[in-house]
Amino acid sequence: MNYQEYRQSLNQRLTDKVQRELSSFREEMQAKTPQEIYDAAYQIAMKNEIADCFSNADYSPQAAKAFMKSPNLLQDVYEEWLGREDSHMDELRQTIADFKSYMVKTEKILSGKER
Known part of the structure; x- marks a missing residue:
């Protein structure tokens, strides 16, 4: 496997990780009441946008590996975003x-x- 293939592979793994986290978050939201879902509308929208950013990114292997160490990258980035809102x-x-x-x-x- 050459460098470019390695890089693409890591970025795909990163995208897959974020998509799994987003899927889990969606399932969690679907179990909530309509009011709870309404109250979480901003979080839902932002987490979808964050996931889109990861699916269209091309990170270095070092960055992709660092991101993958986060136990819940989607939530971590969302919390970071809230701090900068x-x-x-x-x-x-x-x-x-x-x-x-x-x-x-x-x-x-x-x-x-x-x-």
């Missing part, structure tokens, strides 16, 4: 502010009040 909220606030500016400007143009 304010940057996500900052982006969302900026998007809202930008859209507000666009809407106000559009309204002025449509009402003939643009100078």
Whole structure:
């Protein structure tokens, strides 16, 4: 097995690990009440996005091996994300502010009040 095949093999194992963790998480969620599922909607969405990131990644063998040492990589990355979430909220606030500016400007143009 050459280096590239080895790298691909490790990345596939990593993807498989994350997909197994996601499948287990889904089963856990399916056993919950509708209210509990609703309350966990953000966690469900983010864990799916995290899994997508891993399935499209190409890590070095060293990084892939390090990731595989995590007992629950999906949960660990999710918790790390929660610790950084304010940057996500900052982006969302900026998007809202930008859209507000666009809407106000559009309204002025449509009402003939643009100078």
